[in-house]
Amino acid sequence: MSSGSITINDIAKMLGISKSTVSRALSEHSDVNAETRHKVLELARKLNYTPNALALNLKQQRTNTIGVLIPETVNRFFAKAIGGIQRVANLAGYNVMICQSDESFVTERSNLRSLLTAHVDGVLVSVSAETDRTDHFQVLLDKNIPIVFFDRISEELNTSRVYTDNYEIAFEGTEHLISQGCQRIAIVAGPQNLYNSRNRLKGYMDALRKHNLPVKENYIVQSHFRAGSVEDYTRDLINLPQRPDAIFAINDFAAIEMMHVIKKNGLRIPQDIAILGFNNETICRFVEPALTSIDMSAYDMGSEAAALLLDQIKGNREPQKKLIKSRLVIRESTHLKG
Template sequence: MEKKLVTIKDIAKTLGISKSTVSRALCGRTDIHPDTKKKIIELARSLNYEPNALAINLKQQRTNTIGVIIPETVNGFFARATGGIQKRADMAGMNVMICQSDESYIIEKKNIHSLMSGRVDGVIISVSHETDQSEHFAALQQKGIPMVFFDRISEDLETSQIITNNHEIAFEGTNHLISQGCKRIAYVAGPHHLNNSKNRLHGYLDALKQHNIEVQDSYIIHSSYKSDKVEEYTRYLLNLPQRPDAVFAINDFAAVEMMHILKKSGLRIPDDIAILGFNNENISRFVEPSLSSIDHPAYDIGMAAAEVLINQIRHPELKPEKRIVKSKLIIRESTQKQPQL
């Protein structure tokens, strides 16, 4: 136990050669005799030599790793997105370091510093729900560390970003509800300051406007993404003088829980009240009635984010790049009032 790890110097000493030569052999240079190279590699293998990434990175002035800051991994969307990031990074031979902000601005800030300190080559971020400023991001940018935002972006900064057609898809979703005959459509939105909830909200509002449906402020709920309030605002909606006949929810978890409460209250879905979710989680197919939702291509978004970042790392002269990934409306039972013909 507690053995000192074997270093390049140990190998050099036992072989009676210089550490430069050992280094040459181990990182695959050509200016070394095949025989010595073979000897070195064999010894290294037998000693179970593991290169010290700290030393290498210190010397190289880059770590070959990209930092990721996401609100939380328990959220299926972010879990799938990091999956995509990891896949793409792996293809490029890069490592990934994941931090969770836990939807907290303070922790997000700490994460930034810890990634800077770890000298990651670039950062991918989806900002915490609490965050409404951007100095900590600016600090990163100022140090010349490339960064890419996805899904939840910080609009104050001129950086690369991967977003979806939020406005359009919320517009489309709302239109779908209207086409089903819904007139009193409640909307569970995210926090005001986040771009994606803002854009989605406008999509919703514009759809209403297009159909000359008056906007009811009491139908719009600004909720946290950490949905521990679902029951509360569901009861609120139920007790409104004019009960909504549809709800467009912030995500599928909220939608499913809401459906559960509504059903227990004796309401029929979608006939009494239609429900449309967001994110198209796995479960949505299996609940009853099956939940209509917006398919948010998390994995692809992650892949795109990593791809853009890696480009940025390799070609620092590139201008920030914005990509838009398309979300898709998935219609299931929870919003389909009339049976299909």
């Protein structure tokens, strides 16, 4: 009665039987006299009995909870991914505990400790912009807690992962710009400790090389996802002696801010500078010119990752790797020909 809820013990006492019999009657998989079982089920229903999850957690050493460790919920990609994760998890009877690293390695490591303390049954991870090692994940693996990386994966650890074809799509995006006649293509690249950022940059460079265009240092801008610097590096780019005629942005919101700066400087999009975004936010269709972007299926990545994690939790110990293809969505901001 302490928490106001009735327990298996209460039912046992009320019926004058032992609590083991009650437990067996409720769990259905043991020999209990049909009449006894009926009485137990009846009373349990009447009293609105629900098993105490805390007791089960302790006894069974699991919590039916999965941890999610992402950079930021305000990043729309992750906000959408959470949707997919929760749908899959909830359908399977799991709760979801979410932590944000705020793109900080130290916070990521601390979050991981919290999730460990909370005894989550598994963890979904997208690493922070600062993360360049994996020892903090090893602690979980040593304790047999499965981890599934999604989007911002770690290539070092042999875990399940859900990832996108960053190399291929960056290659395709860059080729698209070239096909529109662009010759001086700049890119805003993410932190190079991230697998995705490296691949994106590689795809960009390989596309340039394939078409015999020079890869120029000053056309490659380093960004760390933090807002606030966009105006600065955009200004730097358009003031270069050899002004770029296209910019591959790091995401759509940065792209839209760049467009704003470019237009303020009297340049036209796409005629003077074409712009290519990333993430295909809804808003891409409503800005002027409409923004070409890359669609990422964030929701699907989340649900696939959750599904793989549940697989691992249920004992399927073969790590699986799942590719979710992204897709170039061409709009006016890169439309010069055809």
